[in-house]
Amino acid sequence: MQPAGQRAILDAARHEFAGRGYGAASIRDIARRAGVSLSAMYHYYSGKQELLHALLHESSTQYFTSCDQELARAGEDAGERLAALVRATVRYRAERRLESSLLLTEWRHLSEDRLKEARQRQYDGSRLFHEVVDAGVSQGVFRTPHPEDARRGVIAMCNAVAQWYRAGGDVGVDELAERYVELALVLVEYRPAGSLPRRSR
Template sequence: MARGDDTVSEVDWRHYEPLDLTPILAGALDAFYEHGFHGTTVRDIARRVGLTVPALYYHHENKEGVFTALLELGTGDVAWRVRAAAAAGGERPQQQFVNVVEAIVLHTTQRLQLSALDLELRHLSARNRRRYAARRKEIEDLLLGIVQAGVRDGVFTATVPEETARAVLGMCQSIARWYRPDGPLSPADVARRYIDIALLTVGARPGAADRAASTAAQRQAR
């Protein structure tokens, strides 16, 4: 469930509870993950939940409407977790960066079926694609701000922060293409590996965390 801005600092963004989905959305999520958007029919979704097609249309306008409802759920979930993770990093860009990367990777692996919907965006109408792009841009801008702050504080050496932030975000989201819950890596394992890769991508300097903490302390003292 997505959280409001007033609660993000009070929750554990690493904790995942089972999704609270309607039967229609639960059945559709399984179908889209197994067969993709194009390979899933409204009849298939209705069959999975014991409804007639007209009954399903009573709840959702069409197949894209079901897909969009799931996409909204997924983007809302990752958005509040990323904001909470960044807030938990205090004024330290490197810790904020580590937290945000961890939050994205954990969401991608813990909410794998929702994350995999990102691979099917080409089937959305232009209007719905714009809505999704706006939410994704919020996350990208937050990550970019952290990278830029790290460069200013001398803890990162990225020469093109905009491209670097997009590269890190794309790298993390691509996990949905290969990750399997029954594989050898746990979500925490994947997060640790991708944090290391992401830190190399932004050019984190040795000892950068200590310098970032010192810089933050100096700012507060002014």
């Protein structure tokens, strides 16, 4: 459990980086938004670089945890597993828009060592979809002749949710996730032997 001051600093940095961009955000503005002194902030983080890394690491860890939880509820059918990944991704992008913005746009500002870690995490996220799509083709339940294009399309579609979704609109997160599941299954031309993938509960 993080101390309240540290949590406030991370929250402030998240809003400053997402709102102004990493380059325009300042340590002073982050401390002011967090309601802490500069010395208190430096007690936890050495500067913007460490703050950005902490936010991206925390955010990606939360995303992978969500994917693992959804996959644990899915069966072995590739359609169910793709549905699980789509649900996890859409919910994450809709409910954590600021974190998603940082993951998708600000990671390039990391130092070389930390940039390597961020790229690996991006690869790991893409690999989850890659493995599921490959499994669906092998199982004969994904009939698309263009599995790589379908995979990229599904990922791009889910990631874009962070750019336009707003809470309180006509469509709730759960309904949106199920719509995107249907769209994803169309893209891979899912032809199950039995019923459609069950909805998560």
